[in-house]
Amino acid sequence: MSTDMKVMVPIGPQHPALKEPESFKVMLNGEKIFEVDVRLGYNHRGIEKACEQRSYIQDIYLIERICGICSHSHTTNFVQAVEEIAGIQVPKRGLYIRTIVAELERIHSHLLWLGVAGHEIGFDTLLMYTWRDREVVMDLLAALSGNRVNYGMNTIGGTRRDFTPEQLQEILRTMDVLEDRTKYYIEIASVEPTLIQRLSGVGFLSKEDAMRLGAVGPTGRASGVNYDIRRDDPYAAYSDVQFKVMVNENCDVYGRTLVRVGELMESYSIIRQLVKQMPDGPIAVKAPRRIPVGEAISRYEAPRGEDLHYVKGNGTDKPERVKVRAPTLANLQSVAKSLENNNLADVPITIAAIDPCFSCTDRMIQVDDAVFTWERLRAYGIDWYKSQRGIDFREVKKLPW
Amino acid sequence: MANEQQIQTELVQKFPFLAEKFVIKRERRIFCETAYDHFLEVFGHAVEKMDFKIFATVTGLDEGENLSFLYHLSRLDGTLLNIKTSVSKTNPVLKTVTGWFPGSALYERELVDMFGAKVEGLPDGFRYPLPDSFPKDQHPLRKDWKPEMLPEGAGSIMEEK
Amino acid sequence: MGFIQKLVKWSRIKSPWIIHFNTGACNACDIEIVAALTPRFDIERFGIQLKGTPRHADVLVCSGPVTRQIQDRLVRIYEQMAHPKFVIAVGTCACSGGVFNGCYNVKGGIDSVIPVNAYVPGCAARPEAIIDAVAKLLASLDQPEKAAPELAETESPEGAVHG
Numbered sequence: 001m002s003t004d005m006k007v008m009v010p011i012g013p014q015h016p017a018l019k020e021p022e023s024f025k026v027m028l029n030g031e032k033i034f035e036v037d038v039r040l041g042y043n044h045r046g047i048e049k050a051c052e053q054r055s056y057i058q059d060i061y062l063i064e065r066i067c068g069i070c071s072h073s074h075t076t077n078f079v080q081a082v083e084e085i086a087g088i089q090v091p092k093r094g095l096y097i098r099t100i101v102a103e104l105e106r107i108h109s110h111l112l113w114l115g116v117a118g119h120e121i122g123f124d125t126l127l128m129y130t131w132r133d134r135e136v137v138m139d140l141l142a143a144l145s146g147n148r149v150n151y152g153m154n155t156i157g158g159t160r161r162d163f164t165p166e167q168l169q170e171i172l173r174t175m176d177v178l179e180d181r182t183k184y185y186i187e188i189a190s191v192e193p194t195l196i197q198r199l200s201g202v203g204f205l206s207k208e209d210a211m212r213l214g215a216v217g218p219t220g221r222a223s224g225v226n227y228d229i230r231r232d233d234p235y236a237a238y239s240d241v242q243f244k245v246m247v248n249e250n251c252d253v254y255g256r257t258l259v260r261v262g263e264l265m266e267s268y269s270i271i272r273q274l275v276k277q278m279p280d281g282p283i284a285v286k287a288p289r290r291i292p293v294g295e296a297i298s299r300y301e302a303p304r305g306e307d308l309h310y311v312k313g314n315g316t317d318k319p320e321r322v323k324v325r326a327p328t329l330a331n332l333q334s335v336a337k338s339l340e341n342n343n344l345a346d347v348p349i350t351i352a353a354i355d356p357c358f359s360c361t362d363r364m365i366q367v368d369d370a371v372f373t374w375e376r377l378r379a380y381g382i383d384w385y386k387s388q389r390g391i392d393f394r395e396v397k398k399l400p401w
Numbered sequence: 402m403a404n405e406q407q408i409q410t411e412l413v414q415k416f417p418f419l420a421e422k423f424v425i426k427r428e429r430r431i432f433c434e435t436a437y438d439h440f441l442e443v444f445g446h447a448v449e450k451m452d453f454k455i456f457a458t459v460t461g462l463d464e465g466e467n468l469s470f471l472y473h474l475s476r477l478d479g480t481l482l483n484i485k486t487s488v489s490k491t492n493p494v495l496k497t498v499t500g501w502f503p504g505s506a507l508y509e510r511e512l513v514d515m516f517g518a519k520v521e522g523l524p525d526g527f528r529y530p531l532p533d534s535f536p537k538d539q540h541p542l543r544k545d546w547k548p549e550m551l552p553e554g555a556g557s558i559m560e561e562k
Numbered sequence: 563m564g565f566i567q568k569l570v571k572w573s574r575i576k577s578p579w580i581i582h583f584n585t586g587a588c589n590a591c592d593i594e595i596v597a598a599l600t601p602r603f604d605i606e607r608f609g610i611q612l613k614g615t616p617r618h619a620d621v622l623v624c625s626g627p628v629t630r631q632i633q634d635r636l637v638r639i640y641e642q643m644a645h646p647k648f649v650i651a652v653g654t655c656a657c658s659g660g661v662f663n664g665c666y667n668v669k670g671g672i673d674s675v676i677p678v679n680a681y682v683p684g685c686a687a688r689p690e691a692i693i694d695a696v697a698k699l700l701a702s703l704d705q706p707e708k709a710a711p712e713l714a715e716t717e718s719p720e721g722a723v724h725g
Contacts, residue, residue, distance in 0.1 A: 037526075044530040045586060045629060046548075046667040048515075049541050053664075062661050068590020068686060084427075112593065131600040138597075149590040149686045211454055214504035225477075227455070232479030233429050297430065297473065297481060308473065310460045325458040325508075333504040532631045541666060548666035 031343050036336035051322035056082055056156055056291060059319065066324060068149045069112065072098075072105045073302035074309075074324070075154045080235055081311040082156050082319075084296035086288060092237070094158030094283040099237040100171065100274050101145065101153050102300075103267045107178065108137040109303035110260045110267075113355045114185060117257065120348040121198050122382035123393040126188070133181045140174045143167065158284025168275050175268045182264050188396075189261050198391050199254035203350035205338040206251060215334040216327050217305020218263070219354045221247045222255030229301035241273045253353040260355075289317045302327050304355050328356050345384035348377055402428055404480060411451065416443055422485075432483045440486040441496060444472060447484070448501050452476050456502040459509065461516040463544045468493045468516050488518075497522035515542040571703060577609035578700065581619035581643075585636055585672070587626025590686035591653035595623060598689040605693055608700075616642040621699065623692075624678075627655040627662045628669045640676040648679045650695050657681045 027035040047066060051059045063078045064071040076098055083090060090098075111134040118126030138148045144167055145151035153159050163171075188195060205215065210223035220227060228245040230238045246262035248255045291313035300307045305327030314320035331354040339350050385391040405425045412433065413420045422434040435443050447453040453474035462469040467487040474482045488494060495512070497520050498505050510529040512518040517540040527533075531541075540546055584592050598605040599612065613619050616639045628636060640649070651672040654660040658671040672678050679702075682695045 044532075044631070044667055045627070045662055046541060046665040047662075050662070050665045065588040065590070065655075065661050065685075068588040069593065071588070071590070128601055131597065132602060135597075135600075135602045147685075148594070148688065212503060214456055214502065227477055229479070232477070233481070295432075296426070297483065299481070306457070308457050310471065310473075312462070321460070321462055323458070323460040329507065330457075330504070333507060551666065 026339065026344075026347065028344060031345075033339050033342050033344065033347075036339045048322055048324065051319055053318065055289070055317045056319060059322065060154060060156070061152070063322075063324070064150050064152065066326065067328075069109050070105060070302045070304065070307070071150045072101050072153060073300050073307050074326075076102060076236065077298045077300040077302075077307050077309040078311065078322070079154045079156050080300070081296040081298035081309050082291055082313070083287070084298065085294040085311060085313045086156070086291050088157050088285060088287055090158045091282045091285060092279045093162075093281045095237040096240075096274050096278055097159045097161070097163060097283060098154065099241075100163075100271055101141070101151060102236065103271050103274075104137055104141055104144075106303045107264060107267050108134055108141065109355075110264050111137065113260060113303075113352075114257075117253075117349065117352055118393075120352045120378055120381070121385070121393065123195070123396065125393070125396070126185075129181075130185070133178065136174055136177055140171065143170065155284060155287070157287035158282070160284070162283050163278075168278065171271060171275055175271055179265065179268045182261065182268070186261050186265070189257055192396060194391050194393060194396055196254060197389065198385060199252065199257055199349070200250070201252055201254075202342060202346045203253045203256075203335075203338040203353055204251050204341070205334055207249075209337050210251075210334060213334040213337060214330045215305075215354075216330045217301070217303070217355075218246075218256050218259040219305065219331045219334060221245070222259045223251045224249045227306075229299045229306050233299050235298070235300060237274060240277060241270050243270050253349055256353045290315060291317070291319070304328055305331060328354065332356065343384065344377075345381040345388075348381050404478070405429070405431055408451065408480065408482065412443070412447070415446060419443065429480045430483070431480065432485065434485040437486045437488050437495070440484065441498075443484055444474075444498060445501070447474055447482055451482075453480075453482055456498070456505050456508075457481070459505070459512065461512045461518065461542060463490075463516065463542065465544075466490055468518060470495065470512065470518070472498070493518045495520045499524065514540070516540050517543065577611070578620045578696070579611050579613045579618055580621040580623050580696075581613050581616050581639075582623045582625075583636065583639060585624060585626040585632045585656070586629035586668070587653065587655055591625035591656070591684075594686045594689050595625065595652060595692060598692050603689040603693060605689075605696070608693070608696070610696060616640075617644065619643055620647060621696065622647065622649045623652055624649060624656050624672045625652045627659045627665075628672060628675050629667050630669060631667070633669055633675050636672070636675050648699055649676060650680045650682060650692075650699065651678045652682045652692055652695075653687045654683050654685045657683050660685065 026033050047062060050062060054062060060075050060078060064075045066074045111130045115127040115130035118124065118130065141151060142148045144163060145153050145161060153161060205223045207224040210220045210225050215223065215225065224247060226245065226247045231245050243266045246259045246266065248258055250258065293313055293315045295310065295312040298309045307327055308325040310321070310323040311319055312321040335351055335354055339347065342350060402425060405428060408431055409423055409425060413423060416435070416439065418439060419433045419435060424432045426432060453476050455475040457473040457475050459473065460471040462471065464487065466489065468490050469485055469487040472484045474484065493516070495518055497509055499522065506524060506526065507529055509520045509523055510526070513520055514528050514531045536552070539550060582595055597603060616622070622640060622643060649672065651657050655662060656672045659668055662668040663670065669675065680695045680699050682691050684691055
């Protein structure tokens with residue numbers, strides 16, 4: 001006998017006793033999800049309006065803070081659009097520096113994601129190890145830019161900081177360390193049966209649905225959508241490097257994991273190529289304070305997927321319009337679809353698999369009138385898989401270092 | 402820029418009114434403009450016959466008397482086709498494109514909240530991105546809107562007690 | 563000070579429970595707070611535990627500028643916490659609104675809504691700075707009149723004793 005339970009999942013950290021606007025309204029039939037309604041709008045800060053009232057340079061710092069995990073993505077995308085309107089050519093060395101930081105950001109973001117995904121399924125060892133490795137990248141980014149997050153590397157016309165030869169050597173050493181460690185994560189991902197069992201078949205999203213619903217980045221590429229802005233609409237220094245675009249046809253969370261781990265390896269290779277080919281010369285050209293009338297659209301392959309910025313200049317030192325379409329917004333629409341026919345126990349990892357902004361993963365679930373916190377749903381998922389499928393990550397052999 | 406020119410040729414042949422404002426800004430960036438009564442034909446043709454199967458988003462613009470909307474369509478080869486159209490600010494009615502792209506609902510809702518557009522055919526749902534208690538007749542991205550216009554306490558997502 | 567109060571204070575200093583709340587931040591401070599839990603920084607060696615509910619927490623660790631949507635909820639969460647309670651504002655946005663000051667949806671820093679005991683500036687605040695703030699807060703418990711104004715007036719034994 002099936003029971004129709006209404007489970008409502010709002011975005012944002014919330015308290016059990018307070019009534020909240022839902023963000024994912026999940027309809028269950030017994031254990032299985034048959035319909036999901038997505039509701040958003042929680043973190044609205046009015047950035048686009050604020051951009052119109054601030055100068056382009058001030059906007060760089062504002063836009064950097066749209067998301068702290070892919071902040072360099074947003075600023076690079078923004079300055080690229082402004083540079084296009086103003087007809088500014090950034091010197092090669094500046095482009096290389098931007099690209100190196102971009103790939104370092106991708107590395108830190110994917111390692112972060114691996115840890116978070118591990119945490120969601122009860123594989124906390126993975127969380128601890130990946131975040132410890134992530135510290136290696138954070139240290140490097142702090143040495144190169146002065147900050148662990150929000151690097152402030154960009155200005156209109158190029159970058160604000162240069163790299164010394166010693167720093168370039170440090171980058172190469174770091175790539176060696178990380179590549180070694182990542183090989184183990186690849187091994188875990190490809191042969192550890194517990195992980196494969198837990199992630200395969202979960203959160204299925206067909207290629208047609210991925211296209212229709214606009215899934216981007218690793219979410220789309222794991223469903224066979226062979227699309228990567230770095231290759232298909234190249235920007236910065238990507239035309240100068242060779243790399244593979246990771247695509248697979250798994251269409252599930254396991255596929256998304258494979259894409260991200262594969263992208264880590266490609267990032268190490270891209271960075272090595274960039275350091276080896278690093279041209280000399282200036283890192284920036286002087287940009288005018290007033291940007292001419294015109295419009296441009298810049299796209300960027302952020303760790304989560306395609307980020308799109310539209311900028312319209314009106315001849316003053318403030319933009320007429322700035323529009324940002326972040327990748328998570330595109331991917332959230334596909335989550336609803338990918339949750340269908342899954343079990344309630346799959347909700348945490350399926351939502352986490354699109355790699356939403358971290359604060360978006362604090363959620364609360366209301367089952368009838370009883371209240372689940374995200375933690376409780378996560379624990380529910382872990383217990384369900386333990387009791388129903390015998391999947392227990394405490395049995396996984398420890399990583400070898 | 403053979404690819405872009407091919408796109409221009411095909412679109413202008415089918416829709417001669419596009420010729421006047423058709424611009425190839427650079428590789429992979431095509432801009433064209435049409436009055437709203439022809440917009441859906443052009444959009445539909447690009448999606449169904451020219452393989453622009455990825456809908457990135459729609460950007461709203463306050464251009465004084467009119468509200469303009471720039472629809473950004475993309476293809477797997479990386480080309481971005483941007484179709485601009487306008488409606489009057491006093492009666493800004495658009496038709497939804499969710500028939501082609503269910504994922505566009507969220508972007509269209511943003512136009513409703515931030516610009517006051519009326520999108521016909523948009524499936525029922527919540528508003529986005531503004532919270533329920535934000536006044537429905539205030540549209541932040543319109544040029545004449547100022548934050549001072551917000552009543553005190555507006556925007557809170559807590560229910561009235 | 564009576565024996566029970568000494569015990570409560572000792573256990574609070576030895577093992578404070580925190581609740582983390584994001585009031586509309588860009589997440590940079592949030593991941594630094596989580597990084598504080600990971601092996602490099604390891605905040606758990608101080609006995610600090612991250613809890614999911616305000617009712618069991620001693621310290622509210624807040625990141626982000628206060629948006630219009632969130633302000634009432636922030637107040638409610640603060641009210642749900644039992645005395646004595648402390649608030650740490652992590653990050654420049656939580657201290658003063660940061661870059662978002664002036665945005666129509668942002669009211670300001672955390673202290674525009676609830677009293678704050680410790681401010682940790684930074685964009686993002688480093689994990690070391692966050693740990694330092696918590697340590698300083700704990701040390702200040704020896705001087706309750708500095709920690710939370712309400713504490714000096716009412717030495718209320720409401721707070722649960724955590725073993």
